[in-house]
Amino acid sequence: MTSTPLRSVAIQMAQDDDVAVALRGLDAGLVIDLGKGRGTITVTANIPRGHKLALTRVPVGAPVSKYGQSIGRATSEIHPGDHVHSHNLGMDDSEHEHGKERLRARQEPGPPVGPIPTFAGYRRANGTVGTRNYIGVLTSVNCSATAALMIAEAFKYQALTEYPNVDGVMALTHQSGCGLITGSEGAETLLRTLRGYARHPNFGGLVVLGLGCEMVAVESLVDDGTIPADTIVSSLTIQAAGGVRAAVAEGIARVKEMLPALDARRREDTPVSELVLGLNCGGSDGFSGVSANPALGVASDRLVSCGGTSILAETPEIFGAEHLLTYRAADPDVARRLLSRLQWWQRYAAQGGGSLDNNPSPGNKDGGLTTILEKSLGAVAKGGQAELSAVYEYADPVTSRGLVFMDTPGYDPVSVTGIIAGGATVICFTTGRGSVFGSKPAPSIKIATNTELFQRMGDDIDVNAGSIVDGSASLDDVGNEIFELIIRVASGQRTASEDLGIGDQEFVPWTFGTVT
Template identity: 60%
Template sequence: MSHISSIATGTSVLVMAKGDDVAVALRDLVPGETIDLPDGVLTVVAAVPSGHKIALGHVDAGVTVHKYGQSIGVATAPIERGEHVHSHNLGMDLGARVHEFGTVHTELPVPTERRTFDGYRRADGRAGTRNYIAILTTVNCSGTTAKLIADRFRGGVLDRFPHVDGVIALTHQSGCGLVLESEGAQMLVRTLNGYAAHPNIAGVLVLSLGCEMTPADVILSGGDLPADTLVETMSIQETGGMRATVAAGVEKILAMAEKLDERRREPIDISELVLGLNCGGSDGYSGITANPALGWASDVLVANGGTSVLAETPEIYGAEHLLTARATTREVGLKLIDRIDWWEKYIVTGGGTMDNNPSPGNKAGGITTILEKSLGAVAKAGRADLAAVYEYAEPMAVRGLGFMDTPGYDPVSVTGLVAGGATVVVFTTGRGSVFGCKPTPSIKVGTNTELFLRQGDDVDINAGRIADGTASVDEVGAEILEMIIAVASGTQTASEEFDVGQEEFVPWHIGAVT
């Protein structure tokens, strides 16, 4: 894939790689207008919306169409030069991709200065970016009670505890009727373990109903909680019902807040940050602006010894060969292929295909196939070597670039990343997302300026300036990196200002419920 550093102001179309069959329209193109290209004049045959693709030459039906120097599908009808290329004439390429292992290595620039953020040093040595109290529920039956307790701390109640970031109720839709040895139950327990032990959570109240399959001791036993995490457990049945539990829970959390408010931030090297990479509501600009800029920031963090983890397995499908080539070992690459194979079987059992992934919004924004979406999405991972592959919610213990197996559904994906230890998330969006995340702050990067002007209250950084020709990928990448450090030090993101992120805790639910 090409690395776009900057786009000239006034450019009408962008060719992503030499030999591509399509270019991306950087503005709405109208029939009859002409565009000067190195190989001659391109006459627009049909209207091409901004962010969509225009054909650079004739393509016969059944022939592969290339963008980013890679296949994004097969022509389902003859395509003429200057024609709009989208769902009406481009379909999925089902051909197998060739996977190499460890054949691509990039030496990242060695940092000339050490950078720090102001974080919370936990007893186990890890570094937190927030100081939260969490109510973890063992089962859906205790969810409402947990929310009632957390609601008591809204509206300024915590003002006398300025060093406590908040009280969050982390509720879910499972916990009963599970076979604890099953894949689904183990995934839920692993997720809850990860949140209980998270460095951004300093106090935990585990709230159970009292008769579920996932009791409190299971949630606390496998999480390797830092020794300085304050822990309380309550059973609604044993406490005397909802009203009594809410009253008792409030008292327990107030006592935690008194102690946790004494904790202070301190300078910590950015090598101890764990960055989660995610995207949602992608469009034709995602692979041109926000994702490559985030990839730049990710590379700098990795070069500094930090950890950065890509996710959303269905949204790297068709581009996974670019990651396996960067794997540090054959075993790492094969583990990624194993997760791809699992997804292919999983999707078939649900009656779908991997190409079901591009949403109507993705397609309206110019993305046609999952191959095209994945090639743009993988740019978030920059150019670093792939050092590790994790299962969902598995602790992300290897420094460098990693990949976690998650669905493409944003709340489920980010829940897995946070359970694995992500202390900051950067979330790119083209169509416009209002996603937030607690206890980990989520920085949202918009892919186009029109989105930023329309929905700027929800977006922290406008990467659309790259497509406008007013900023380079490196410049926006540096802006993202500076915001990662600032947010890790306590600066609030747009979603935090709106108090968004509690409802976005959504563990991945698979398997039978008896």
Template identity: 50%
Template sequence: MPPTHASQPAAARVIRLHPADDVVVALEQLIGGMPVEADGVRVSGLIPPGHKVATRAIAAGAPVHRYGQIIGFARQAIAPGEHVHTHNLDMGEFARDYAFSEGARATAFVADSERASFDGIVRADGRVATRNYIGILTSVNCSATVARAIADHFRRDIHPEALAAFPNVDGVVALTHGVGCAVDTEGEALKLLQRTLGGYACHPNFAGVLVIGLGCETNQIPRLLETQGLKEHAGLRTFTIQDSGGTAKTIARGIEIVKEMLGAANHVQRQRVSASHLTVGLQCGGSDGYSGITANPVLGAAVDRLVRHGGTAILSETPEIYGAEHLLTRRAITREVGDKLVARIRWWEDYCARHNASMNNNPSAGNKAGGLTTVLEKSLGGIAKAGSTNLVDVYEYAQPVLAKGLVFMDTPGYDPISATGQVAGGANLICFTTGRGSAYGCAPSPSLKLATNSALWKRQSDDIDLNCGGVVDGHDDIDTLGETLFRMMLDAASGKRTRSELHGYGQNEFVPWQIGAIT
């Protein structure tokens, strides 16, 4: 009887991102004994998809590299084939060479006559909108309930007749928040809230805005308008509950004002405009080990195209570039721009120290379950959203973005707060990558969602606009998907509704950044 041989385990499907890396990334569930053929090692134990496998011996305390960059330091000695994750990898201090502007390159812009275009709404002042809403903003949490009641009167799913005569109006939305009182009247927290509300009050995606207050709050509406250089007019109205005689009268008054705005709001026509009028906020949430391999580089490829066609992209989430900021300072067009970015990093280090927190509090539990270990690793994948173009300016939270090209806005890593700042700064479209399945929208600006892996796409395609998992599945490439996404941006800007819009996301995700003490 011939001898029998135990079947050999199949080769591990992994990806190496840089020749200098100490790890490879699992493209599927790996089991013990699987050979990592290119590196001559065998997998030790179970390693989930998106997680890291050591391909060489790593001494305790030694740096560990992914993307050719440091993602952390070994807590203990790590043997080849072992799982590299939170149990044996930690943060650590190391010097970054900012090499200011050394990587900045001349951009090959597309000629004006050949630029891509979309069907936008041109406002009287020349700014271009991608949507056409009426917005109800609140100066304080106390007026949130009446604002919601006014907006609900015009909900198409509840009262389809309310907007039946106004087909060119995308809807009436109430953007409420939880602050506006019990803060320092001269402090940064109130200034930041006012800047955010001011940015929304004059956003081109709003044809009309109603601001409602209680009447006695710290964030007084006249002062809000004054600080933001705004004045009341037919498309910007304000009043308070106390002056209107209470809740019922406020709701009735608000409904009548919105009705007065609807006629003018409906009197718009989309027209062909250059892609240079597109300002895209870049977001990633519910990230995983594939984010920096698939969806983020795909978004980066689309951003490079957008910039060449004269548009603007806003990279944000400062804690999620931490440890990778040196890759952006190299692309800064001037030393001044690079210094502005580093100054925001230093602010965050001080901010965390004052609150006895750590920058490594980010990643989240879901990020770690998806394969990310430290904020350094997350940051290196996150900046891939910015493509390869120059960094032309740096803005503080909710400041108006005036530059063309790739810019950075200082925001927290929490997606609703971050995107709220981007929209306040003028973003008329959001692109949002996710590996775990974030549920998100961002009225009044449409939001495109990108899946980092095909398993998520199959599980939650109802929430996702584009699957980038084909990059690791082997049937798609980053550049081709980048072109696909760029065309999707133009379609969304032209009025095609995104998945999050179809589900009604956008009002609850308005979350201004609150940084001050509440007294």
């Protein structure tokens, strides 16, 4: 019987893996030649594209290997050719070693070859460099959200035609700002997030808008001394202005006063070492850890080797793969901080009646991901091979260079809001199912894990990492493509989400704790 070479129908990520990822739908009865004298296997059931094909026999209770790591344990005996998914694969609760020693297979990215690339950015008075020039209408409380939206709406469409160097006016609204216990973890997190956006280098101007009697006072958002001196700041409250109509009229007038000065600002060539890149993934599938995430890791390593900063995040989605980061920690304290945040999350999930292995989502599972271990091992690949230099809590200002980690939820808008509050000026967002995410004021570059998605949702995607799966490009090829696009976008090239106007509704601060 004629057999089909494994590489033409599936990808085996590591030499001793028990499974491979199907490149296309595999029909039952297909005979596959494993190569290298390993013989053939026959597919025992129809296997969807992106799902796992068993290459070896795995007894009940034994670990199943992908990426050279356990992604779970067999809940029933697995035979060569079987479809491996939720029906025969469950969680593996084995403890990982978190020692300081490095994984032998990992190599630190080397120094850059040639001169450090530059991008055209907006250098701010405090030394940070922006990639966009926005005006923000920052709300201290949900009570002022509608008025903020009305102010921003006045500058949609053709209203900024005379000011081509101003990227837009956006309302930063949220669902909190009052009813929180002063000094509580929830209140401090919200305040940290709002202050992070207030100081962000992509905002040249701010109108800070409150109601007037809220817990988070308007002044508290701009009085900590961290806002660049060249940020034009104007504050008002609805109560003092005389109501919503009066506050909206006054807010519009204050934005108009800012426009000429902000439009006069110009980009200047700046080393890419001044870039702060946020890494995130959403709508992941079985190809995420094969193509888009490791390719983004290549781009991240290039930026780090040039002295720049990359922020890896989504703590629940590194659960089970955290040892790959602690092995790379710059010192034991960095490793301990990461493990401490994971322990917090385990307690937090338990309080809500769940656990971290409730992830992946239904969409992730439809795309071929089975356990949180499998999802996490693929997600960590976004961080490349660089040393982990620091760990930050949600929305903390990121001051370290290199690869850092920020503690955020896995929910995309909340995660990226924290990353941007920390200082990210460009976001790279990988997706396998087709996320329609944007992240003003930071441009969001979206990267497809597979060519079918790129062709189906081309208006929403900037890079097709599916070429890696197709065999027409290497990880380095796509990683370098992403890196070069990051530079162009940081210099002003618009992304797909920017062309679609996405990003105004994705400011979602993480809210938790007691509300009174």
